[in-house]
Amino acid sequence: MASSGQWHQQIDRLYGDHQRWLVSWFRRKLGCHQRADDLTHDTFMRLLVRREAITVREPRAFLTTLASRVLSNHWRREQVEAAYLKSLAALPEAQAPSPEEHALLLEALHQVDRMLGDLPLPVKRAFLYAQLDGLTHQAIADKLNLSISTVKRYLIRASAQCYFALESA
The missing domain is CATH 1.10.10.10 (Winged helix-like DNA-binding domain superfamily/Winged helix DNA-binding domain)
Incomplete structure (x- = not known):
């Protein structure tokens, strides 16, 4: 495991070098700049939470894999919300x-x-x-x-x- 300083440097470098590219990647998938920013943030937060050294030979391939998981979770979350809202719409107003x-x-x-x-x-x-x-x-x-x-x-x-x-x- 890398020291805290090394670990932060790895994340800082990855973020500085690839954050804009990742926002563009998400924007192409979602068509929304704000969601792209949010999901880019979520992607880098996953790295920060891991608190493990990152050895990446191909940073964009690594970020694409991680971002694909974040995007999949985002879509699944939207599906859950849509199903919930659909069931709410079927309730009488007094039970909402x-x-x-x-x-x-x-x-x-x-x-x-x-x-x-x-x-x-x-x-x-x-x-x-x-x-x-x-x-x-x-x-x-x-x-x-x-x-x-x-x-x-x-x-x-x-x-x-x-x-x-x-x-x-």
Whole structure:
């Protein structure tokens, strides 16, 4: 592991040499300069949080890989928010959450999404149907066109993923 001074120099050099290029890369992907700035910031924050020495032969290839992960997380977060807003729109106005509840619910959804990580979509769906909608194993199996034993396997897998995510937090 590099000393704190060396580590900061590595990040400073990487940032100074490639920050503008990375903003342009994100802008081409998103079409929005502000989001590009935000995601560039998030990309470099991931490096800072690691607190590990960086040995990079091809800085732009390295940053592209890291930025692709940041972008994928961004899009997944947008999908979660869109699904949440769609379900809110279906509620009667009297049942709509307050702005504070809305923010808390959205953050909880993002946390669950992070805990479920990169599990396959059918595993996530089975887990969410069970946890959020309270569906039985049979109902989930019918909805996802799966066997009950597969649904059970998926629920165990997703529960284990959440458990270990909480343990490592």
